[in-house]
Amino acid sequence: MSYVTSMFARRFSIFGCATVATTWLFNRNRNGSEYMATPITDEKLLVKPEKMVFKMEKMCMDLQNRLCRELEAVETSNKKFKPDRWLRKQGGGGISCVLQDGEVFEKAGVNISVVHGKLPPAAVKQMRSRGKNLPDNQSLPFMAVGISCVIHPTNPMVPTVHFNYRYFEVDTVEEKQWWFGGGSDLTPSYLNHKDAIHFHSTLKEACDKHDATYYPKFKKWCDDYFHVTHRGERRGLGGIFFDDVDTPSADAVFDFVSSCAYAVIPSYLPIIREHVNDPFTEEQKQWQQLRRGRYVEFNLVHDRGTKFGLLTPEARVESILMSLPLTARWEYMHTPTEGSAEKELTDVLRNPRDWV
Template sequence: MAPAPINIKTFMAEPITDVKELNANRNDMKTKMELMIMRIQAEFCRALEAEEDKETKFIVDRWLRKEGGGGITCVMQDGRIFEKAGVNISVVSGTLPSAAVTQMKSRGKHFKEGEMLPFFAAGVSAVIHPRNPMVPTIHFNYRYFEVKDSPTTVQWWFGGGTDLTPYYLNEDDAKHFHQTLKTACDKHDKSYYQKFKAWCDDYFVIKHRGESRGVGGIFFDDLDTPSQEKCFNFVTSCADAVIPSYLPLVKKHKDDAYGYHERQWQLLRRGRYVEFNLIYDRGTKFGLYTPGARYESILMSLPLNARWEYMHIPDPTSKEGILMEVLKNPRDWLGTGKTALAA
């Protein structure tokens, strides 16, 4: 039985790929990924809008690139609940520049030296910066790559993850967040959560400061086993876990009391967020290396406001100091046992 025609009214905008082409290629992984990320973007944007004042909505910006493909950038700014919320999808194709090839090779992918290779990439990425310091920031990104490294050979893989960056530590929030992700992982492989939680702790580190960006989550890259379909199903489960992992925390804390001191601390921690994204984040680097890069969309992850204060070291016994202790020593939130960090 053929699947029902695609209903574009459920999305934030018209898909990047022509709808007739998507309908004709429903079994192709490129189509499956584009439709999945379009759905995730729309569901997440609408869930966030439901927490905001009625007059505050996402700006929807659909864009195309001459090199092939494009994206849909959804941004909500200056809301009462969300100071800045960005939810992007991109579906791009073209040839891979040597800088991006070198970056991929450093992660174990092996391509021919000095060649420009045809590629396809599709992904959804979001960063939510709430106004209230008691509401944590969330980031997630799920993506699919294909690289044609010979006339008959295509290398493919998935990557992504979801992580939480609180400004004040609430252990129940961290446990809820991690348990939701573990439940999604366990549907597919009981070893995934421990492995990808450790990888997340290892990846989201501001190395020059010796501290984690937040309380972690899951992170993985170069996922190409056991099969393409099983990898896709796993990534879909992870993406579907974002709303139940985060929205309860927004509802719980969005009206919590805070003052000037808490706001200044939030802005300082956002400065750390900026440092990680601009210095270490692979997705940011890949985007900036890609021909026809759309810098406004790539940098939508940066907060509307941030602060850098010289030699700021909080009292270890303060609420800020308690958070810093966790950022310097990642915890096993669910008691699943310590694991070696992923390569």
């Protein structure tokens, strides 16, 4: 028997001015800091950062704080993000912020990592396999800074979202190599064309500020990357994805990455607010659980970031696997009914569309 959810008390109009009004008043946390926790790097170095690793860390810290406060403002329970600041013996550390068992968000995590040390040969081999010119069978000094986020809402009508933006440096005997990577993608349980168009349009606008070729190139890259090959379908409706970007200059790529990273809030928050009160049935909740199962399959079988994280010495497994949903489901030989909303979604996942 179906039921209608009634746990939410607020309703918002889609993509209107009121819905995208930002709440930068939340920039300072309860202790008066600009960030969710004390940065891994000395804050004095982040005031006017000169090195790219510091510029990237400052941007990640600011975005983490803004996004967590925005999400807390949407969450109808009194649940808050819990900052977990951790250090790594080999160098650096991170800040994991997780909100769990909320009314709006079943599980949401916004993580920052600022790590350095020596890349083990297995990680170097993985990088060489995608074309990086690195010496083989050596442990190389590296620095990496990044922010990653996955949000799994309670309501199956609200899509899951993921983003990750990162900067990497590796020192070889001959030179210091650097590059940026990242992306953002939307994973709904039910297809909503307006949501998809809004999400992709916002990302395209962020890309177009820097290069008109970025969005079509990185949109295709996203469709190809988030491919659950053993299922023959994409993980979701895509977005953008890129890696190993090292031209035209570090500052230019940093500006591009920053634009994409800050586009997360206007691309996703209006979608949450539009659907947070949508009614749903028990059958629709079960379908969401099945889709989450596919999400888990991709992250554990195919995701390069998960593999790299687990190969890194002293890997912090809890933060790496933060992306997994709190609950998921697998049914044997489940097939959506022809003509159903569930079948409509799976058809799009097997044949990606251009949304803008």
